[in-house]
Amino acid sequence: MSRGVPVLNLQAQYTGLREAIHAAAERVFARQEFILGEEVEALEEALAKWLKISHVIACASGTDALRLALMALDIGPGDEVITTPFSFFATASAIALSGARPVFADIEAASFNLNPAEMEARIGPRTRAIMPVHLYGRPASMGAIRAIAERHHLPVIEDAAQAIGATYGGQYAGTLGTLGCFSFYPTKNLGGAGDGGMVTTGDSALAARLRRLRAHGAIQPYIHAELGLNSRLDALQAAVLRAKLPHLQSWNADRRDKAAAYSELFLAAGLTGHVALPGEPADGVHAWHQYVIRLPRRDAARQFLAARGIQTQVYYPMPLHLQPALAYLGHQAGEFPESERASREVLALPLYPELPREHQLQVVQAISDFVRVA
Ligand SMILES: *Cc1c(COP(=O)(O)O)cnc(C)c1O
Numbered sequence: 001m002s003r004g005v006p007v008l009n010l011q012a013q014y015t016g017l018r019e020a021i022h023a024a025a026e027r028v029f030a031r032q033e034f035i036l037g038e039e040v041e042a043l044e045e046a047l048a049k050w051l052k053i054s055h056v057i058a059c060a061s062g063t064d065a066l067r068l069a070l071m072a073l074d075i076g077p078g079d080e081v082i083t084t085p086f087s088f089f090a091t092a093s094a095i096a097l098s099g100a101r102p103v104f105a106d107i108e109a110a111s112f113n114l115n116p117a118e119m120e121a122r123i124g125p126r127t128r129a130i131m132p133v134h135l136y137g138r139p140a141s142m143g144a145i146r147a148i149a150e151r152h153h154l155p156v157i158e159d160a161a162q163a164i165g166a167t168y169g170g171q172y173a174g175t176l177g178t179l180g181c182f183s184f185y186p187t188k189n190l191g192g193a194g195d196g197g198m199v200t201t202g203d204s205a206l207a208a209r210l211r212r213l214r215a216h217g218a219i220q221p222y223i224h225a226e227l228g229l230n231s232r233l234d235a236l237q238a239a240v241l242r243a244k245l246p247h248l249q250s251w252n253a254d255r256r257d258k259a260a261a262y263s264e265l266f267l268a269a270g271l272t273g274h275v276a277l278p279g280e281p282a283d284g285v286h287a288w289h290q291y292v293i294r295l296p297r298r299d300a301a302r303q304f305l306a307a308r309g310i311q312t313q314v315y316y317p318m319p320l321h322l323q324p325a326l327a328y329l330g331h332q333a334g335e336f337p338e339s340e341r342a343s344r345e346v347l348a349l350p351l352y353p354e355l356p357r358e359h360q361l362q363v364v365q366a367i368s369d370f371v372r373v374a
Contacts, residue, residue, distance in 0.1 A: 007349075115141075
């Protein structure tokens with residue numbers, strides 16, 4: 001056991017699942033079917049049932065899920081897709097790689113998610129889709145976003161990479177729009193032993209299109225109806241994910257308990273005047289992928305904690321409109337003030353289902369010492 005307080009401990013989960021995961025891997029090696037096939041189909045079925053959605057199309061990563069979703073809607077050069085500038089890079093790069101232009105709309109300060117009014121103000125004649133992100137696992141304001149999208153006849157592609165298990169109005173995040181995109185990156189709430197992702201949809205025609213797009217656009221072996229990606233999930237990932245899926249509900253419940261414990265500890269320590277705590281929408285349930293606070297002297301706080309052996313993370317230190325790779329969009333600092341402020345103030349604290357209470361006490365104590373002494 002390492003000393004200090006890690007931001008994440010994947011060993012803790014593996015220890016309890018060792019046998020199930022090894023048995024799953026053994027099954028794949030015994031069958032020698034490594035790409036798509038029965039394991040992947042079984043996973044797709046299990047996930048469709050879990051999420052209460054008719055179609056799940058597994059693919060090679062969350063990034064590819066976003067790319068496939070855009071391809072399935074025929075979005076490309078000349079088109080615009082509205083999204084948030086405060087997300088992981090893949091949200092915007094998927095749009096840019098399609099040839100379309102990412103059009104950013106600022107976030108709501110409290111939720112870190114797309115502000116529906118800002119989003120509506122950017123809808124124009126070239127807008128072809130809306131791509132909200134459920135950042136940190138907190139569902140975006142989907143009621144307003146969907147109403148606006150419907151009024152403008154625009155499809156909604158949800159980036160639910162961080163939000164498996166979150167709900168909004170009683171429905172799972174990633175099943176609220178036209179297409180939902182998820183990631184099985186190892187650190188996500190449901191993580192594989194490598195890269196993986198999926199697209200969800202309730203639309204049979206889009207599902208069929210996505211199945212061929214993930215396999216070079218093939219309609220039968222070696223006959224290609226259109227250009228697609230090589231983005232198939234492999235059977236080893238599917239087998240590992242099948243072993244983990246039955247635990248997802250309880251892992252998310254544990255994350256929720258740890259998040260509530262942090263908030264209680266911050267409250268009890270009288271720190272709410274110094275630190276802004278994450279909340280939950282009235283009509284939604286947070287998946288608590290991350291517990292992210294805001295504080296004004298974030299970088300100093302992070303160093304102070306690191307000196308005590310406490311790891312934290314900053315998701316994300318640079319908003320997307322200021323990324324060097326997207327400089328061609330011509331944005332400047334100051335254009336999306338809430339996203340820019342968030343990128344200066346956010347601090348993700350250690351959070352995972354097995355997080356020891358002792359670590360939570362240490363984290364809150366250290367932040368208390370920082371705001372009072374340092
Ligand atoms: C992880 C993530 C992705 C990309 O998923 P990969 O599986 O790493 O490709 C996209 N969007 C968001 C918000 C993410 O957190």
